[in-house]
Amino acid sequence: xxxxxxxxxxxxxxxxxxxxxxxxxxxxxxxxxxxxxxxxxxxxxxxxxxxxxxxxxxxxxxxxxxxxxxxxxxxxxxxxxxxxxxxxxxxxxxxxxxxxxxxxxxxxxxxxxxxxxxxxxxxxxxxxxxxxxxxxxxxxxxxxxxxxxxxxxxxxxxxxxxxxxxxxxxxxxxxxxxxxxxxxxxxxxxxxxxxxxxxxxxxxxxxxxxxxxxxxxxxxxxxxxxxxxxxxxxxxxxxxxxxxxxxxxxxxxxxxxxxxxxxxxxxxxxxxxxxxxxxxxxxxx
Numbered sequence: 699x700x701x702x703x704x705x706x707x708x709x710x711x712x713x714x715x716x717x718x719x720x721x722x723x724x725x726x727x728x729x730x731x732x733x734x735x736x737x738x739x740x741x742x743x744x745x746x747x748x749x750x751x752x753x754x755x756x757x758x759x760x761x762x763x764x765x766x767x768x769x770x771x772x773x774x775x776x777x778x779x780x781x782x783x784x785x786x787x788x789x790x791x792x793x794x795x796x797x798x799x800x801x802x803x804x805x806x807x808x809x810x811x812x813x814x815x816x817x818x819x820x821x822x823x824x825x826x827x828x829x830x831x832x833x834x835x836x837x838x839x840x841x842x843x844x845x846x847x848x849x850x851x852x853x854x855x856x857x858x859x860x861x862x863x864x865x866x867x868x869x870x871x872x873x874x875x876x877x878x879x880x881x882x883x884x885x886x887x888x889x890x891x892x893x894x895x896x897x898x899x900x901x902x903x904x905x906x907x908x909x910x911x912x913x914x915x916x917x918x919x920x921x922x923x924x925x926x927x928x929x930x931x932x933x934x935x936x937x938x939x940x941x942x943x944x945x946x947x948x949x950x951x952x953x954x955x956x957x958x959x960x961x962x963x964x965x966x967x968x969x970x971x972x973x974x975x976x977x978x979x980x981x982x983x
Contacts (some may be wrong), residue, residue, distance in 0.1 A: 706828020
């Protein structure tokens with residue numbers, strides 16, 4: 699039957715706590731591949747071998763220009779209207795780039811309480827589809843004003859779910875490129891702080907270089923200052939620079955106020971998107 703979980707757990711199933719760790723624990727190396735210009739798939743396959751699990755996210759055509767035939771899993775992020783690639787009708791375009799005998803299926807991931815899973819049949823594929831609910835794990839940890847990115851949420855999950863696997867971050871730069879933007883609903887600063895700590899401790903790996911410990915260099919040069927003192931002064935300097943940037947941004951907002959008002963008027967006149975209609979429909983059910 700199309701979309702059957704076939705070993706992947708669905709929302710609410712008791713076996714979920716053991717099924718996903720059992721799946722990921724089969725792989726010695728797990729690469730989380732961000733949709734970034736910094737990703738070179740051919741180089742990654744050569745470096746990590748043919749048995750590493752490549753985990754792709756949503757719109758894989760951002761990093762794949764031809765079908766991928768290695769071991770892979772597709773993470774489909776959910777929103778209030780269900781899995782993004784489902785309500786945008788992108789499943790066929792995405793799956794064709796990862797479909798092979800070693801494509802393991804789709805992990806429909808939820809990281810926020812407002813997000814809803816899509817039923818396996820809605821994906822319209824014959825490969826397995828399962829649900830992974832990470833919202834409870836992130837509650838009370840991730841800043842409540844934002845939503846965790848799928849890659850960040852999954853990386854934290856894998857540290858405990860697959861402790862014997864090597865988890866590698868590929869393309870996790872958190873930098874906007876000329877081609878792809880960063881979404882403001884994620885707290886990129888918080889995520890980079892946590893990921894950098896985990897990278898420096900060796901709990902996570904990365905395909906790029908780990909950023910230098912610049913503040914550590916200061917304490918080594920001036921041992922009379924403790925790491926805490928250096929961090930406090932650094933925080934003061936960053937706060938002052940941020941305040942200066944905020945003042946400049948405020949001036950820009952004042953200059954662009956007429957354009958933004960016109961833009962808001964045009965947005966109100968536009969008909970509701972299919973995503974908004976689906977979200978409203980499911981909220982009323």
